[in-house]
Amino acid sequence: MSAASEHEVIDHPILDPALAPPFPVAALPLLRNSQLRKNVAHAIDVIQAKRARLVAEKRDWQTLRAAAAAIKEHVLENLGVYLEQFEARCTAAGGTVHWARDAADARRIILELLRKEKADEVIKIKTMTSAEIQLNPYLESNGVRAYETDLAEIILQLGGGEPSHIVVPALHVNRSQVREIFARRMGIENLSDEPKALTAAARNYLRQKFLSVPTAISGANFLIAETGSVAIVESEGNGRMCLTLPRTMITLAGIEKVLPRFADLEVMLQLLARSATGERMNPYTSLWTGVTPGDGPQRFHIVLLDNGRSSILARKTERQTLRCIRCAACINTCPVYRQTGGHAYGSVYPGPIGAILTPQLEQMRHAQSLPYASSLCGACYEVCPVKINIPEVLLELRARVTDDERHQVSRFFDPIYLGLRVANVIFSRAWLFYAAQRMGRIGLRFFTQKDGWIHSLPSVGAKWTQTRDLRGLPRQTFHGWWADRQRRMK
Amino acid sequence: MSPVTSSRQQVLGRNWAAMRNPAATAEEAAEGYARLERDYVMRGDMTAKACQELFVERLREYDAEVVECAPEELGATIAAQLQSSGRHTFVAPPGLSAAWLVPVAWQISGFEWNIDHDLPMDEIDKAEGVVTACFCAVADSGTIVLHHSATEGRRVITLLPDWHLCVVRASQIVETLPEYFDRCKQPPALVTWISGPSATADIEMTRIKGVHGPRFLQVILVRDEC
Numbered sequence: 001m002s003a004a005s006e007h008e009v010i011d012h013p014i015l016d017p018a019l020a021p022p023f024p025v026a027a028l029p030l031l032r033n034s035q036l037r038k039n040v041a042h043a044i045d046v047i048q049a050k051r052a053r054l055v056a057e058k059r060d061w062q063t064l065r066a067a068a069a070a071i072k073e074h075v076l077e078n079l080g081v082y083l084e085q086f087e088a089r090c091t092a093a094g095g096t097v098h099w100a101r102d103a104a105d106a107r108r109i110i111l112e113l114l115r116k117e118k119a120d121e122v123i124k125i126k127t128m129t130s131a132e133i134q135l136n137p138y139l140e141s142n143g144v145r146a147y148e149t150d151l152a153e154i155i156l157q158l159g160g161g162e163p164s165h166i167v168v169p170a171l172h173v174n175r176s177q178v179r180e181i182f183a184r185r186m187g188i189e190n191l192s193d194e195p196k197a198l199t200a201a202a203r204n205y206l207r208q209k210f211l212s213v214p215t216a217i218s219g220a221n222f223l224i225a226e227t228g229s230v231a232i233v234e235s236e237g238n239g240r241m242c243l244t245l246p247r248t249m250i251t252l253a254g255i256e257k258v259l260p261r262f263a264d265l266e267v268m269l270q271l272l273a274r275s276a277t278g279e280r281m282n283p284y285t286s287l288w289t290g291v292t293p294g295d296g297p298q299r300f301h302i303v304l305l306d307n308g309r310s311s312i313l314a315r316k317t318e319r320q321t322l323r324c325i326r327c328a329a330c331i332n333t334c335p336v337y338r339q340t341g342g343h344a345y346g347s348v349y350p351g352p353i354g355a356i357l358t359p360q361l362e363q364m365r366h367a368q369s370l371p372y373a374s375s376l377c378g379a380c381y382e383v384c385p386v387k388i389n390i391p392e393v394l395l396e397l398r399a400r401v402t403d404d405e406r407h408q409v410s411r412f413f414d415p416i417y418l419g420l421r422v423a424n425v426i427f428s429r430a431w432l433f434y435a436a437q438r439m440g441r442i443g444l445r446f447f448t449q450k451d452g453w454i455h456s457l458p459s460v461g462a463k464w465t466q467t468r469d470l471r472g473l474p475r476q477t478f479h480g481w482w483a484d485r486q487r488r489m490k
Numbered sequence: 491m492s493p494v495t496s497s498r499q500q501v502l503g504r505n506w507a508a509m510r511n512p513a514a515t516a517e518e519a520a521e522g523y524a525r526l527e528r529d530y531v532m533r534g535d536m537t538a539k540a541c542q543e544l545f546v547e548r549l550r551e552y553d554a555e556v557v558e559c560a561p562e563e564l565g566a567t568i569a570a571q572l573q574s575s576g577r578h579t580f581v582a583p584p585g586l587s588a589a590w591l592v593p594v595a596w597q598i599s600g601f602e603w604n605i606d607h608d609l610p611m612d613e614i615d616k617a618e619g620v621v622t623a624c625f626c627a628v629a630d631s632g633t634i635v636l637h638h639s640a641t642e643g644r645r646v647i648t649l650l651p652d653w654h655l656c657v658v659r660a661s662q663i664v665e666t667l668p669e670y671f672d673r674c675k676q677p678p679a680l681v682t683w684i685s686g687p688s689a690t691a692d693i694e695m696t697r698i699k700g701v702h703g704p705r706f707l708q709v710i711l712v713r714d715e716c
Contacts, residue, residue: 285683287682
């Protein structure tokens with residue numbers, strides 16, 4: 001056991017925003033974990049380089065982005081119309097559409113469907129939405145065993161880990177850690193740590209499950225209103241197994257996933273694979289429409305999940321959050337994510353998109369520290385294939401967090417809000433402002449060293465000087481210097 | 491009111507309420523949709539020959555193997571491919587022409603065709619390979635598109651066998667993805683877009699060929715034009 005724990009980077013991060021510690025607290029142990037940071041940086045560098053090369057070769061990248069953003073924005077403005085269209089067409093094609101207001105609603109609907117199928121086990125295609133509603137632990141506690149089938153998800157499920165990325169959820173785990181998990185949980189002796197051998201082990205482990213488990217759960221990349229179809233984008237073929245072999249298919253999809261027409265995929269598919277994994281196209285994309293006699297599952301259910309999404313629609317700036325196609329390009333390019341990895345975000349959605357999506361899905365009741373987990377450098381906006389202006393939304397959310405906090409009675413004596421109230425009084429009266437400047441210059445003189453720098457300040461000021469120095473105030477303000485100059489000129 | 495209906499009304503109700511124009515109708519949405527700007531490349535500018543070459547190059551980058559042949563050589567080429575694969579049991583969809591299938595049987599000993607007239611899953615799983623046609627191919631991304639018609643087969647037959655031989659006619663190759671969508675007069679009910687053999691990069695971003703889908707993708711390009 002001691003040998004195993006030496007390798008243990010998969011500790012137990014909390015990805016429930018209601019329970020997770022604030023970002024700066026959660027990030028500290030991760031910043032001290034050099035193995036984890038090395039794993040994350042390596043994976044990110046590889047994806048980034050591949051993406052950059054393939055985006056550069058695409059002449060119409062910017063016009064594709066513009067079209068994708070326009071289509072998604074149009075959908076959000078007419079979401080009700082397209083959802084009803086999807087429901088009608090999917091139902092006509094033999095599917096059954098369910099509506100879920102929140103996570104609890106969705107979990108209950110899915111469990112009821114599984115009970116009707118008398119299912120005690122289920123195979124799953126990787127879906128972040130099911131992680132969002134914490135479906136697996138719920139099914140487990142109700143006697144249904146859920147088998148993840150995506151390689152990264154198997155690594156996490158068998159190793160008891162949590163996802164740290166939305167496209168490659170186990171990027172924080174390296175090959176020797178995977179080898180240890182597989183050898184222990186699959187009972188394979190002499191397993192090599194070559195990715196090829198590890199992949200083969202996963203193939204053998206799952207083959208029988210694919211052929212025998214009659215019920216599957218998936219997410220969705222796109223829903224097509226025109227036809228009632230569902231599209232899933234993947235690489236390994238585990239998705240195709242799950243959506244072809246079982247008798248019953250249950251798909252869980254956020255309401256924002258709908259596209260007006262089949263042909264809109266010509267925009268989305270060109271953007272998604274390049275942005276997500278740096279490939280011209282992912283190995284497999286599947287699309288199905290309700291039930292096709294003789295081919296694939298003969299019972300199809302889709303659960304349309306709201307869970308806080310429609311409350312985001314009402315706000316014009318924040319609405320763009322729902323354009324997201326979950327490619328993770330913003331995560332891969334984020335300088336903050338690169339240092340901390342995904343677990344610090346306390347949510348299944350990490351990185352810049354998580355920083356804006358999570359607090360909004362939580363109706364701003366939790367995860368208030370996430371809008372601050374950014375340097376506002378704007379790299380995420382630049383790479384986003386659907387042009388979500390993430391910095392703009394971050395600022396909007398910061399304003400909402402502040403507005404919320406400053407009216408709380410318990411924060412009345414909070415040094416920051418106290419200081420800001422005092423500043424408000426001072427800045428609105430010129431004589432007070434000049435007086436404060438003079439006082440400040442005298443006061444700060446006690447902390448200014450001979451080199452002209454302030455190296456440490458007490459109280460709230462320490463928040464600044466803990467990590468950087470502050471220049472001492474000059475002898476004269478610009479205003480004062482200008483007045484002197486005018487006098488001299490005369 | 492059942493709980494299901496009430497959830498539906500609540501979700502939709504919230505959507506309508508959140509919109510600037512709560513009375514938006516399907517007609518208004520359609521008008522707005524028609525006005526969306528699409529300035530991306532709809533149609534490529536390559537010659538047919540260059541387009542075929544690009545398609546082959548892309549396939550090889552994905553580790554798929556490609557051979558080319560003239561239309562009259564197709565039967566013999568399929569036979570040669572099956573023979574050199576070293577495999578013996580193959581599945582074929584019911585719509586494939588006999589001219590594709592016949593020359594094989596008398597060239598390989600112990601050879602077995604299983605035509606998929608609703609074959610049980612374990613039969614398909616036992617097969618070592620599968621031969622199909624396709625609906626279309628996209629050169630730009632090296633993508634083969636199946637609509638699962640009678641010549642492309644049910645989805646399961648191109649999934650369980652480890653080796654997929656796909657016949658692509660040169661006239662089926664388009665340069666860009668939008669050109670494929672242009673060829674779909676009616677949106678199909680089932681589609682599989684295949685770009686190379688199944689793969690993963692989940693362990694240290696090292697691309698490994700072959701996880702759950704066919705580990706080998708073999709393409710015969712039939713020069714039926716130019």
